[in-house]
Amino acid sequence: MGPVILNHMSETIAEIRNKAAASLSPKRQQQWEQFLTPMPVAEQAASLFTHSDNPVHILDLGSGTGILGAVTARQAAPGSSVLAIEQDAQLASASELSLAQVCDRAKVINASVFDVLLDTKFDRVILNPPYKKIRPITIPTSRGDLKITNLYAAFLVIAIQALSEGGECVAIIPRSWMNGAYFKDFRGWLFDECSIDVIAVYGSRQEHFKDMSILQEIMLLKVSKRPQTNSVTIYGDITPAHSLGSQSSVQASLNSITLGKDLILCIQQQDSRLSEFKSLEARGLWVSTGKLVWFRNRDLLSEDKPVDGYPLYWSDNQNGLRTQHPIECDRKQWVTSSATDRNVLLPAGNYCLVNRFSAKEQLHRINASYLSSDVEFAADNKLNYIHQGTSRRTMPLDSDVARGLTLWLSTTIIDNWYRQISGSTQVNATDLRQLPCPSKEQLIQLSRLLPTDIYASQSLIDQTVGGLFSWTKAG
Ligand SMILES: C[S@@+](CC[C@H](N)C(=O)[O-])C[C@H]1O[C@@H](n2cnc3c(N)ncnc32)[C@H](O)[C@@H]1O
Structure with a gap:
């Protein structure tokens, strides 16, 4: 009626x-x-x-x-x-x-x-x-x-x-x-x-x-x-x-x-402490979205490691600052060797992965995790990955830069920056490219202050980053 x-x-x-x-x-x-x-x-x-x-x-x-x-x-x-x-x-x-x-x-x-x-x-x-x-x-x-x-x-x-x-x-x-x-x-x-x-x-x-x-x-x-x-x-x-x-x-x-x-x-x-930083894009970094859309590539997905297959990363593989693989979850963790014909693979190397979706109510809008892969791999389309190439060419990061960037993106100050920019559930590549970012040298320094392969509390991450930039005394 x-x-x-x-x-x-x-x-x-x-x-x-x-x-x-x-x-x-x-x-x-x-x-x-x-x-x-x-x-x-x-x-x-x-x-x-x-x-x-x-x-x-x-x-x-x-x-x-x-x-x-x-x-x-x-x-x-x-x-x-x-x-x-x-x-x-x-x-x-x-x-x-x-x-x-x-x-x-x-x-x-x-x-x-x-x-x-x-x-x-x-x-x-x-x-x-x-x-x-x-x-x-x-x-x-x-x-x-x-x-x-x-x-x-x-x-x-x-x-x-x-x-x-x-x-x-x-x-x-x-x-x-x-x-x-x-x-x-x-x-x-x-x-x-x-x-x-x-x-x-x-x-x-x-x-x-x-x-x-x-x-x-x-x-x-x-x-x-x-x-x-x-x-x-x-x-x-x-x-x-x-x-x-x-x-x-x-x-x-x-x-x-x-x-x-x-x-x-x-x-x-925005927080005035961020005003000294150029954008991620201006630092020569680029944000792309994972190339594998799973429902268009169902035939590639495999639960067990196939001969000559490749790892497949989902946001489920993000665990704090780390990216873990394989993990026990509903998502198939591998793609078969046929992935080479589909333009879904990324070069081996170091990256910073960032989720593409999160809600205002979640603790973090940005979930960043360090990924180091010594083989080519696929990333689900619901992930962003940060590299130093262009929209056409993916070039992995130096390991220290990738780890420093992961820490930087995991800070409360950056999460707040993103919340000010976006009211939707997407964490999209276009917005991330404008995110304030330290120089590569500073990111490297940061990576040496805190390892990304162990659990780090939010306050430890914030203090460490704040310490480097003299916002707070490093813990
Ligand atoms: C969000 S509601 C707002 C209604 C009203 N303006 C108000 O503020 O209460 C959108 C309105 O647009 C009407 N609508 C949706 N598509 C339309 C279209 N193509 N042409 C004209 N009206 C449309 C809907 O029936 C609805 O009444």
Whole structure:
């Protein structure tokens, strides 16, 4: 059953939303990503628009119950108008009802935003789009075709293209677009196309969409159609419990929060002790992902060591600072000699392995382990490996560099750095390449202070590294 038909003019916008939220069809909710914005978050989002004494033309994309368009219209000058687009017929009716409360120039189109030709421009665009990953699509823009891999980015491209000169767009989106390779082209397009004005990240994943069980880290993004503003307003940890105006923010230039040519956005103040270090990439190190995708190479996998076979490493083989092989686990520990024909083997030598997935709640986002292999080997695709080659050529590290790097990546200061950069479960190669890294000489020194083949507690690792850089007295 879909949402209850809502036909009492006396219902407030929040009541319309809450009723619809309580009666969403689970199937459609999942299919169309119907996570309806609660009133406190809607009000915070709309509060980001600059007040105008003149009527504005408002667009709400994927409007659900129309809460975002309605709250925006409620605070706009008389004579303002709203266009809402929503593909779910029942939610589109709810949008009509919400908008009728606040605006007599409202229109709701019950269709997919991808099927509506927007032939006018808008002064205010507001959206909380579906967040789903999609198979890559290409969206034509005035700056050429843009490859998009997520619905929310596709909605944002449409939203920003619909802005009039000087127009403003506020979006409630995950923070995943700020880092990683998937969104690199999108970031480039966004920075060229408009000014990034406000970035506000919700601190808790439980608080903002209480009745909707959203597990993503969510943020508000405000952009406007004009040259980049000198200072972006950044709220690093907001709560819907208070107005944005009463929460702390900092100002920073877009340049100062953008890392490397991948344009990774780092909005949190990073530990100043890291500011002296160049990036891993600038140190001549490279991060690649393991080449073996097991379900495409099932026929290669072997439980027992095959004649002329090769070791296969999974994240299960990471054990503290060490990488152990073979181990007792569900994962087959070997690949057969046919692996030589599949381009999945890496040269013998020394590496630092880093897991590719971890959750915010885990003790470590980054799990680094030292690997020394005197034979060629395969690494599962869910592992990153660090070497001194390029994207095309893997070149193993010196043993001391690999061990020093393993210790460095296992420190709390680096784990915190990574947590500031990434809100998703991925620990991706693109982000790791921007990680602050000591020189090779310093890594070698580090490797001599603490062995990687024994268990080392977190405090011992932190103290040892801190001791080398005079942050703390070495233990
Ligand atoms: C995350 S919900 C947010 C709804 C509403 N904007 C709000 O903030 O409460 C996304 C909405 O987009 C709608 N939707 C999903 N795909 C759509 C599409 N292709 N075109 C139009 N609406 C779509 C869903 O039905 C859902 O109502």
